[in-house]
Amino acid sequence: MKPLSPIMALFWQERRSALLGGAAMMAMTLLAGIALLGLSGWFITATALAGLTSAALAFDVFIPGASIRLLALVRTGARYSERLVTHDATLRVLAGLRERLFRGHATAEGAEALQRRPARLLFRLTSEVDALDSLYLRVLAPLAAALLVSLAVLVGLWLAAPALTWPLLVLLPLAGGLLPWWIARAALRPGRRRAAAIEALRSRAIDAAQGQVDLLMAGRAEAQSASIMAADARLASAEDTLNRLETRGAALLFLAGQAALVGTLLVTAILAEQGTVSAPIAALAVLAAMAVLEAFAPLRRGALELGRALLAARRLAPRLKEEAAPAAPLPVAPAGLALHLRDLRLRYPGARRAVLDGCSLDVGANECVALVGESGAGKSTLLSLLSGEIEAGGGHVSLAAGQPRTVWMSQRTELFQDSLRGNLLLAAPRARDAELMEALDAAGLGPVLASLPDGLDTRLGEGGFGLSSGQARRLMLARALLRPAPLWLLDEPTEGLDRETALALLDRLRPRLAGHGTLIVTHLRREAELADRLVLLRDGRVVAEARRGTPDHLALLDQLRPD
Numbered sequence: 112m113k114p115l116s117p118i119m120a121l122f123w124q125e126r127r128s129a130l131l132g133g134a135a136m137m138a139m140t141l142l143a144g145i146a147l148l149g150l151s152g153w154f155i156t157a158t159a160l161a162g163l164t165s166a167a168l169a170f171d172v173f174i175p176g177a178s179i180r181l182l183a184l185v186r187t188g189a190r191y192s193e194r195l196v197t198h199d200a201t202l203r204v205l206a207g208l209r210e211r212l213f214r215g216h217a218t219a220e221g222a223e224a225l226q227r228r229p230a231r232l233l234f235r236l237t238s239e240v241d242a243l244d245s246l247y248l249r250v251l252a253p254l255a256a257a258l259l260v261s262l263a264v265l266v267g268l269w270l271a272a273p274a275l276t277w278p279l280l281v282l283l284p285l286a287g288g289l290l291p292w293w294i295a296r297a298a299l300r301p302g303r304r305r306a307a308a309i310e311a312l313r314s315r316a317i318d319a320a321q322g323q324v325d326l327l328m329a330g331r332a333e334a335q336s337a338s339i340m341a342a343d344a345r346l347a348s349a350e351d352t353l354n355r356l357e358t359r360g361a362a363l364l365f366l367a368g369q370a371a372l373v374g375t376l377l378v379t380a381i382l383a384e385q386g387t388v389s390a391p392i393a394a395l396a397v398l399a400a401m402a403v404l405e406a407f408a409p410l411r412r413g414a415l416e417l418g419r420a421l422l423a424a425r426r427l428a429p430r431l432k433e434e435a436a437p438a439a440p441l442p443v444a445p446a447g448l449a450l451h452l453r454d455l456r457l458r459y460p461g462a463r464r465a466v467l468d469g470c471s472l473d474v475g476a477n478e479c480v481a482l483v484g485e486s487g488a489g490k491s492t493l494l495s496l497l498s499g500e501i502e503a504g505g506g507h508v509s510l511a512a513g514q515p516r517t518v519w520m521s522q523r524t525e526l527f528q529d530s531l532r533g534n535l536l537l538a539a540p541r542a543r544d545a546e547l548m549e550a551l552d553a554a555g556l557g558p559v560l561a562s563l564p565d566g567l568d569t570r571l572g573e574g575g576f577g578l579s580s581g582q583a584r585r586l587m588l589a590r591a592l593l594r595p596a597p598l599w600l601l602d603e604p605t606e607g608l609d610r611e612t613a614l615a616l617l618d619r620l621r622p623r624l625a626g627h628g629t630l631i632v633t634h635l636r637r638e639a640e641l642a643d644r645l646v647l648l649r650d651g652r653v654v655a656e657a658r659r660g661t662p663d664h665l666a667l668l669d670q671l672r673p674d
């Protein structure tokens with residue numbers, strides 16, 4: 112139950128009075144229902160008995176009749192208000208929960224964990240948050256209402272005759288406590304299996320849909336289908352176990368209800384025989400005893416849902432604790448510099464060695480620097496760090512002032528399912544079409560744009576679907592060009608382009624580099640030639656640098672991949 116405490120605390124903090132009011136109204140609905148049944152039993156018996164005697168004329172039918180109507184109205188009104196209040200409160204709490212969850216995932220570590228398994232992110236933000244709505248609606252509120260109602264009925268029966276409470280005192284703890292507890296425990300394992308199977312089913316189905324060509328070519332399509340079927344079979348088996356549990360719970364609750372009925376019937380028969388209770392009170396007691404166990408019926412489903420809620424809370428709780436503190440802005444670099452790094456260190460969690468280990472580098476406010484080094488040297492990591500995606504483990508970073516302070520075109524930059532215009536406006540929401548077209552032109556997409564019948568209104572599919580990979584990268588570059596920032600971070604901007612296109616693009620890019628610092632990460636000679644200075648990164652630190660025009664510059668260029 113411990114994982115549930117942050118979730119319960121959230122419910123309590125956010126909507127305390129609505130949640131208490133909802134539970135009270137749930138109790139009132141149940142009480143009105145029990146009183147309605149009991150009073151009707153009493154009324155029918157009392158009128159029948161009165162009819163046998165001369166008391167029939169004096170028998171007051173109006174007050175009980177009106178009370179029955181009143182109780183029916185109260186029950187309907189209370190049920191309606193309870194639904195309104197409890198659902199509203201739950202949905203509001205869950206909306207707050209989702210927001211906190213998004214904030215939790217907005218940490219570098221959270222985002223990284225989920226980038227590895229996006230299907231899981233989707234699952235957790237939808238089904239697992241939804242699973243928590245049952246915590247209040249199907250577990251806490253019905254439990255509180257059932258306990259309150261049991262207490263009220265027991266007190267009522269005790270006042271009529273203490274012996275009337277015995278059958279309920281034996282059966283209520285069994286049916287209201289032990290049974291839901293047993294169902295909840297037994298549901299934990301199939302609940303976990305069910306959640307894992309849904310997750311596997313979704314991610315495998317997405318893999319099959321997205322990678323169908325590769326799977327077919329590798330002859331793995333059948334195997335992928337089989338793995339989807341296996342996940343589906345696991346899901347069906349877990350759901351079957353849960354359904355069986357629910358059915359068994361219903362049967363046991365029914366038996367407990369019948370036992371309470373028989374027990375109370377026997378006790379009332381004895382008491383009526385002794386003359387301790389009248390026949391109408393006996394009828395009231397029997398019907399109330401039968402109805403009170405019904406108050407525990409929703410807990411049968413609630414106990415099953417509790418397993419789901421527990422699992423969801425356990426998975427979501429770590430992200431709820433983490434309130435992503437807004438990152439402190441990096442200090443402002445000394446005048447004349449777009450970037451100033453000293454002794455920067457960074458180690459990925461779980462990695463044996465540091466990826467950046469004493470890295471120091473300056474980029475002038477009007478300088479273009481190419482960062483080169485073998486694959487895995489830490490070049491992209493440095494760009495992630497400068498863009499604020501990850502945090503350094505030590506050392507000093509400062510950037511020139513500006514809003515934004517950096518523009519980053521990474522190897523993983525995203526395009527969205529939107530028009531060309533929409534994708535560009537992300538970078539500059541107020542830009543006019545002429546500016547967008549100029550940026551597209553600078554990125555070498557002018558001819559492509561001219562060939563599109565819908566121009567800037569051309570719709571792209573998910574991830575830029577509809578463009579070639581080279582066109583997509585140029586669109587990302589155009590978007591980067593629209594952001595005015597004192598430091599541009601470009602990660603292999605012409606990777607994947609043919610020589611002619613790449614050189615034409617670099618020619619257009621050259622004049623645009625003036626006025627701000629640029630750090631280009633590259634393996635390509637053509638990109639490195641754009642830079643005023645080459646910097647070689649090895650083992651997480653800068654081991655060589657060479658300014659244009661020096662012999663070392665040429666020697667470094669020669670180590671790079673030719674076109």
Ligand SMILES: Nc1ncnc2c1ncn2[C@@H]1O[C@H](COP(=O)(O)OP(=O)(O)OP(=O)(O)O)[C@@H](O)[C@H]1O
Nearest residue numbers: 223459460462466485486487488489490491492493
């Ligand atoms: N998110 C991550 N978690 C753990 N390790 C990582 C992560 N990203 C990169 N690494 C590791 O850090 C090292 C540096 O990776 P990085 O991508 O920065 O290299 P790079 O110099 O840009 O390589 P390339 O030229 O191939 O793009 C690699 O050994 C890589 O495995």
